[in-house]
Amino acid sequence: TPEIKTNPGTTQGTLRLPVLQSAAGRPMSGLRENITLSGPAYFSSKGQPKTLTASSVGAIKELPIEVTGPGKVSAQVQVSGLPPVSYEIWEHPRWQDLLIAGPKSQIAASTATNVDPRQFFAVKTQTQAQMKPLEQGVELTDTILVKPEEKWGKNTGKDTWQTVMIDLSIYGPFSSARGPGQIPEDAQPLRTWQLPATPKNAKEAENGVNISNETDPYKIEKPGFYTFVAAAHRTSQPEGTYLKTDYLPEFFEEAETQVLPFTPEVKTQAKVVTDKESKVLTDQVELSGFPDDHPDFGGTGRWKADEQVVHNDLYCLPQPIKDQDAQGRKPLARVELPAKNGTYSVDKDKDGNPLSLERFTCQDTYVFVTTYRGDSRTKAFQSSETEIDEQYTLPKTPPPTSPNNPPPPPQVPTVLSATGASTSKPLAVGLVALGCGGLLVSHRARRK
Secondary structure: OOEEEEEOOEEEEEEEEEEOOOOOOOOOOOOEEEEEEEEEEEEEOOOOOOOEEEEEOOOOOEEEEEOOOOOOEEEEEEEEEEEOEEEEEOOOOOOOOEEEEEEOOEEEEEEEEEEEOOEOOOOEHHHHHHHHEEOOOOEEEEEEEEEOOOOOOOOOOOOOOOEEEEEEEEEEEEEOOOOEEOOOOOOOOOOEEEEEEEEOOOOHHHHOOEEEEEOOOOOEEOEEEEEEEEEOOOOOOOOOOOOOOOOEEEOOOOHHHEEOOOOOEEEEEEEEEEEOOOEEEEEEEEEOOOOOOOOOOOOOOOOOOOOEEEEEEEEEOOOOOOOOOOHHHOOOOEEEEOOEEEEEEEOOOOOOEEEEEHOOOOEEEEEEEEEEEOOOOEEOOOOOOOOOOHEOOOOOOOOOOOOOEEEOOOOOOOOHHHHOOOOOOHHHHHHHHHHHHHHHHHHHHOOO
């Protein structure tokens, strides 16, 4: 019985023909053999024939075949020229009886098998997202290493490698990070790229192919977390690429995620409020720009937990005040606010003590300085010491009198003082003379 031998994932095969034997078990050579292939295969000879004619030999014969696609391949072998299997006896009353042989006989045998020359394989991805700051916004790119699980499949019947199409999608922005898991049902990608990965040589076929969206990055301006997903779907593959399974990595992998930090803002107004018999410094602080769930994020992976407080400390600074004047100085009072959007009225320190002017000995300018250290998803900030709305200066009072520094004597009312003028010594002498003799003084004045 003939036999077809092929290996899955290859196009080469053989048709094995057994040795023809007589009833006595002797090899029969020189008989005509007609061999026909059916299905996606042909004989490996010039012209890609599906039929061959050969002569039987006294040994097993193997004919090479090429498989062109998946399906059922059958082979039929017909051997002609065998001894007749029927005889006729001719009897004659006068002549010798004759034994007349019938026509030469033939036999046929067939075999069939299922073949699949396609090379199925599986891939996975290793990725790393990057951020590139711009004058306005940020560009996001992703570098992907596409690796085979075992070996990269070759194109059917060729010595080149199949092309795998990677679907790269970006999601976001999210206000906080989350642990790796499945893509949420309501999550919609902002954009999807289709990136081809084809090994150029055996080394790349073994170690993987690097691809990227660097030539077509994604620009972001809104703050938040953004994450890439690099998947390989069988439905996205070009003709001639045969993946065993889909590959879908986890959603929100650390290497695939970047964050554009939120930018908190602060508006303040310092003033003094009279409370009973004391004067209390107050500061109206408006915080905005934090994520809505700040400071509730407890951290995950490489992203730290939210910073909990904003400091709004009170300093005493001499004029003229410049930026960074509070650096290295000990504050008069330390004030803490929750790092959360809202408006807060500050009139006590973090220990609950009122910011009463009687507590402090500052003879210069009171200045509130607002600082925030920032965290994984928000930027740090510090207000300027030069902000007028954050300053309060005590009104100046005249110095007290003493025996060594008596107050000036009251001024005697005169005609000139009534008009707002002040007298000088020569002018006073002239007035005395005018009282004694007005004509003389008048005359002299004209001569001058």
